[in-house]
Amino acid sequence: MNLKIGVIKGDGIGPEIVTEAMKVLDKVAKRYGHNIEYRQLLMGGASIDVHGVPLTDETVAEAKSCDAVLMGSIGGNTSTSPWYKLEPSKRPEAGLLRIRKELNLFANLRPAILYDELKGACPLKEEITEGGFDLMIMRELTGGLYFGERKTEEVDGVMTAFDSLTYNENEIRRIAKRAFDIAMKRRKKVTSVDKANVLDSSRLWRKVVEEVAKDYPEVTLEHMLVDNSAMQLVKDPKQFDVILTENMFGDILSDEASMITGSIGMLASASLNETKFGLYEPSGGSAPDIAGQGIANPIATILSAAMMLRFSFDLDKEADAIEASVAKVLKDGYRTIDIMSEGKTQIGTARMGDEIAANI
Amino acid sequence: MNLKIGVIKGDGIGPEIVTEAMKVLDKVAKRYGHNIEYRQLLMGGASIDVHGVPLTDETVAEAKSCDAVLMGSIGGNTSTSPWYKLEPSKRPEAGLLRIRKELNLFANLRPAILYDELKGACPLKEEITEGGFDLMIMRELTGGLYFGERKTEEVDGVMTAFDSLTYNENEIRRIAKRAFDIAMKRRKKVTSVDKANVLDSSRLWRKVVEEVAKDYPEVTLEHMLVDNSAMQLVKDPKQFDVILTENMFGDILSDEASMITGSIGMLASASLNETKFGLYEPSGGSAPDIAGQGIANPIATILSAAMMLRFSFDLDKEADAIEASVAKVLKDGYRTIDIMSEGKTQIGTARMGDEIAANI
């Protein structure tokens, strides 16, 4: 098979971790007889440095011509990096938001899994996490506060800022369907998170989600307020299967969910549109403080590449092979510093990539 | 001293827990020679049942005539209670939102404290919470998404919902000042939480907070994105002293923060305006599932009454007496069911009130 993959190395640890994911993909290609064509795409700070903007029209077109995009991470230190002296629409993150919108990547999937081998790093007590947990956040990614109109202006001499939060029934329906589809392949439960006791957008959200639920009689639907959800994630993460929510709530809850696993360096994510196309990236950030040191954990990016093979190319066997290799490497006791614990073997970014590639 | 206190018993466990707080207040009045005049105010479901609306103009006027208001909790089971068949503006929570606005209660203080005696109930591992933590959330309570214009209407045949998020510099400045004032009496650190990489309101927030900070050279100011904050609360709550944030982010983060203490039944809160007036309530909800059983934990409400004595009446000695009594009762091993653990004495709501009153 011919795979045309766009590669956004991005900023901070991005280039290091993406290099390892490509190493693993190359091994998969060799072993299973595929042909990969990579297209390097500049985005974020890396694009600002070259083009003065975080994403060019050419890069958008180039990304659209690919079958899928693998991304590292975007952004730098907001206090010290010169990128953050630019106006908001020119900063690194604006590139990420624009590509989500341009490619219509409305469905963001972020799994939060407690790996048995890494329980030690989980901040929650063992009585709460016993038996592990495995939840999937389905976050709407191209609507809501992120893409509403905004402005800052003087009103009667007082500086005033406005943001707006809009959702229409079609936007809600398509993401809800995705959540129920995924739930059907999992434990058949959807928890839809909103703030329906305050927001009109949440009340419409709830109504449309209930309509969609009728087409999935086997799936249990539950509604939960966002404030309660932030509590329940800490109190009893095992109660969740698929969490369906809008863009801003999803941003907050998916980060909370990844932190309660204790090993964010292990968590992949996918941003999908209506077709097979997707952008795949690790859940963690660009970690500028450790960039260039060769110590970042590449596993989340490698698992994102596995997600890409599965979702965008239907290469399940190949994705399984990557995931099995990651499991074996952990079992063999190899750890990057972020997941290191007593008695294990600490290795760097490149060596972790080597070990995972070697098993494939 | 004459204290004129409005009392909103509210819904669910509200009446039970407020009764115990009044028991303790009465003992304080007797012991320290004060005279308390209570005004019972109907709000939420309790008001709907009598007046058909969650808050009447008369009740607002009555509340304004008091020196302070003590509240239980508002709202019922959203799936089964008939209150939730009403249109949104007639539901119990609408009363709470309206009273916050009418009384201009813009500053919501929610402490999250890990009580040494109750560490066992904390969901976080001991290595994270060792030595305890004590943070204060300062949440803006009368602006943002909660009070913006909203509507739901067809746009080109598609049902569309709009909410809006507005802050002006004055609203931000007054809440920021409160946060810095409180920080001066604590560990002199303010973490201002926003989403400045996306929202205009957050960028204005950050700018105004930085201006206010100049008047408090002793206080360390740090900015943190809301998604990162949701992670850091779980990863390392000890890093925080005062968390300053807008209404919706504060709703989410303060619930998360109270849950990581493991004993939400212990957490008081205050909602203040520019004067000494305040509304005091427990952080937990109305818990309709256990209402009327005499098992709810009244301590958060009793500690809210202590906060009231301190903030609204400057009765520090009396507030200290309540807090000391709560500490003693815990030390003596008395527990309601929500904070029960092996070897302790489980008691009900009324008995807990009796024990705390007895020590004063």
Ligand SMILES: CC(C)[C@H](C(=O)O)[C@@H](O)C(=O)O
């Ligand atoms: C970088 C930022 C704009 C982005 C977001 O808020 O969506 C990030 O936090 C994420 O979750 O992918």
Ligand SMILES: CC(C)[C@H](C(=O)O)[C@@H](O)C(=O)O
């Ligand atoms: C009941 C609800 C409207 C309220 C809020 O969201 O402010 C509650 O969650 C709170 O935090 O006091």
